[in-house]
Structure formats: C-alpha cells, structure tokens
Amino acid sequence: MLAAIWAQDEQGLIGKGNVLPWHLPNDLKFFKKMTENNTIVMGRKTFEGMGGKALPNRKTIVLTRxxxxxxxxxxxxxxxxAVLRYAEEFTGITFIAGGANIYQDFLPYCDVLYRTVIHEVFDGDTVFPEINWDEWTLINTSEGEVDEKNSYPHDYETYQRKSA
Known part of the structure; x- marks a missing residue:
C-alpha cells in the first residue's frame, strides 16, 4: 500500500529551506508511530534537510536523479x-514523506493520506501540491494535544481514496 504523510499549516505550507518551519513534537511522534516498521520515501533534498541520516526502525528510500x-x-x-514496484511487493505501508515534487509525483498512486493540519500560518517556501479532494473520503480526525511543548493547535486527518 502507498500512503502520503505530511504536516502543513493553514495555507498548505510544508517547508522552509528543506526543513519544517515549526517545532511540533506531537507531530514528530505521530510520524514515528505511523512509519515505524514500514518504509519511507523522500527526495534527496528532504533527506539531507533532516540531517542525512536514516531514521531508526524503518526502511528509508531516497529518490534522486x-x-x-x-x-x-x-x-x-x-x-x-522503481518505488512503485517496491511498494507493490512490500507487505507493509510505503509512506511518501516529501518534498513537494515527490508528493506531486506519487499522489496519483496513493491509497491513503495522513495529514496533520497545524492551525497557524508560517513563513516558508514550499507548499503541498494541489489535491482534488473529490477523490478522497475523510475517515478519521483527531485533535492533537496542545501543551507547553506543543504550542500550536493541530489535527490529524486520515483520508481514503474513493473507489473508481
């Protein structure tokens, strides 16, 4: 199964200089929980933007020309x-994890979307690609906890692709 996972602000912003423009530990924990024991796919710039190190307990695929x-x-x-062939044979979930061009390329093949919406507006240079929401059904929403470490209100949303 192929799924996309990302966090965005109210205006669809996902990055600034190949890193996240916010600090939200809850979302990082959510990303870890969802992707552990699965595979994540990202572009080279996104991979290097997060330190150029593979994350533990998951397979990391870097897509580059x-x-x-x-x-x-x-x-x-x-x-x-090559990624689609891998995802077809992999028994777990293959998560598309950025950046914007990688999301754009793989959205037509995704079965599920995991989106964190941060209810704030940030400064940045990268937005998530346009989605035709008519093709998706919201199947779950849960509110993220706001506390001293997580100062931004946020929601976790899960969408399933509608059957053709």
Missing amino acids: DHTYQAEGVEVMHSIE
Missing part, C-alpha cells in the same frame, strides 16, 4: 517506477 548519490543506511532509487 543523481545516479552517483549514496548515503549510509538508505536505499537509493532513481525512478517513480
């Missing part, structure tokens, strides 16, 4: 088709 690119602890792939 650079055929000489290597990074420790990850599998490097060079085409959408």
Whole structure:
C-alpha cells in the first residue's frame, strides 16, 4: 500500500529551506508511530534537510536523479517506477514523506493520506501540491494535544481514496 504523510499549516505550507518551519513534537511522534516498521520515501533534498541520516526502525528510500548519490543506511532509487514496484511487493505501508515534487509525483498512486493540519500560518517556501479532494473520503480526525511543548493547535486527518 502507498500512503502520503505530511504536516502543513493553514495555507498548505510544508517547508522552509528543506526543513519544517515549526517545532511540533506531537507531530514528530505521530510520524514515528505511523512509519515505524514500514518504509519511507523522500527526495534527496528532504533527506539531507533532516540531517542525512536514516531514521531508526524503518526502511528509508531516497529518490534522486543523481545516479552517483549514496548515503549510509538508505536505499537509493532513481525512478517513480522503481518505488512503485517496491511498494507493490512490500507487505507493509510505503509512506511518501516529501518534498513537494515527490508528493506531486506519487499522489496519483496513493491509497491513503495522513495529514496533520497545524492551525497557524508560517513563513516558508514550499507548499503541498494541489489535491482534488473529490477523490478522497475523510475517515478519521483527531485533535492533537496542545501543551507547553506543543504550542500550536493541530489535527490529524486520515483520508481514503474513493473507489473508481
């Protein structure tokens, strides 16, 4: 199964300089809970923006056009088709985890969307690609906890692709 997972602000912003423009530990915990023991796919810039290290307890695939690119602890792939073949054979969930171009390329193939909406507006340079929401059904929403470490109100949403 192929799923996309991301956090965005009220205006669809997802990044600034290849990093998240906010600090929200709850969302990082949610990302960890969802992706552990599964696979995450991201572009090279997103991977390097999060420190260039593979996350523990999940397989990381870095998608890049650079055929000489290597990074420790990850599998490097060079085409959408290679990732789709992998996802078809993998028994868990293959999560698309950014950046914007990677989301754009894989949205047509995703079965499920996991979106965290942060009820705030931030400054940044990258927005999530346009989604045709008529193709999706909201199947779950839960409110994130606001506390001293998580100062922004936020909701976790899960969408299922409608049957054709």
